[in-house]
Amino acid sequence: MDTVEERLGTDSNWRAGRNVKEGYERGWGLQFGKLRDQILGETLFKEARRVAGGRSVMSEGNCLNLYLLITRYLQPLAGGDILEFGSYRCGNAVFMACLAAKLYPGMQVYAFDTFAGMPETDKAIDLHSAGDFGDANFDEIRRFSDKTGLENLHLVRGLFEDTTPAVLEQCRPIALLHVDADIYSACAYAYDVCKPRMMPGAYIAFDDSLFSSCLGAMEVVEDLVIKRDGLNSEQVYPHFVFRYPS
Numbered sequence: 001m002d003t004v005e006e007r008l009g010t011d012s013n014w015r016a017g018r019n020v021k022e023g024y025e026r027g028w029g030l031q032f033g034k035l036r037d038q039i040l041g042e043t044l045f046k047e048a049r050r051v052a053g054g055r056s057v058m059s060e061g062n063c064l065n066l067y068l069l070i071t072r073y074l075q076p077l078a079g080g081d082i083l084e085f086g087s088y089r090c091g092n093a094v095f096m097a098c099l100a101a102k103l104y105p106g107m108q109v110y111a112f113d114t115f116a117g118m119p120e121t122d123k124a125i126d127l128h129s130a131g132d133f134g135d136a137n138f139d140e141i142r143r144f145s146d147k148t149g150l151e152n153l154h155l156v157r158g159l160f161e162d163t164t165p166a167v168l169e170q171c172r173p174i175a176l177l178h179v180d181a182d183i184y185s186a187c188a189y190a191y192d193v194c195k196p197r198m199m200p201g202a203y204i205a206f207d208d209s210l211f212s213s214c215l216g217a218m219e220v221v222e223d224l225v226i227k228r229d230g231l232n233s234e235q236v237y238p239h240f241v242f243r244y245p246s
Helices: 004-008 020-031 035-040 043-052 060-073 091-103 138-148 160-170 184-197 215-228
Strands: 081-085 109-113 153-157 174-179 198-206 240-243
Touching: 004 020, 020 035, 020 060, 035 043, 035 060, 043 060, 043 091, 060 091, 060 174, 060 198, 081 091, 081 184, 091 109, 091 138, 091 153, 091 174, 109 160, 138 153, 153 160, 160 184, 174 184, 184 198, 184 215, 198 215, 215 240
Parallel strands: 081 109, 081 174, 109 153, 174 198
Antiparallel strands: 198 240
């Protein structure tokens, strides 16, 4: 047997706030199935990676999963936008914007970052320090973004607390929230401030929670998402993916 349907059955869908079948389709498909090789050969994936210019530091598995989410699962949420918190040199934001532009006319991608390195961190939980990833050059990033010609990509420069409220007032409801911020305070703020604007069934992907250097990001998932809000993960491979409840 080499498909989720054969292994799981066709009647297993929603359970405890997660779509079991879809979670397995992506997570099991990437880890044990044939999805990785299939995606790597798809024209749209290769084109989006080309436009992104090798600028992303995201792991291949996480990139493949975001591609799956956007290309195969976001259609019911096509009336929403994508928000990414922690964009560094904007390689992944460009990748997602390229996919959205091809598939969902009107969908916008907002890339939030200081573009000057991390803010102060909590040394009781965060291994990262203020100034990490400080080699990002905003003027160069802006030139690169403009060169792509992606009109649906918006760079949002500054501390999340200073910039997010204004964006949330103007953007459409959130279809995909990608939290790639590494440290507790940034991940917690991004998750909490966006919740009121999430579409029912929207996807919340945490890029860093399973990395050895990001226990602060893991604590946000543990204490806020799971313990406080009672959400159950739809995927734990290659990263945490939750569904915002209806």
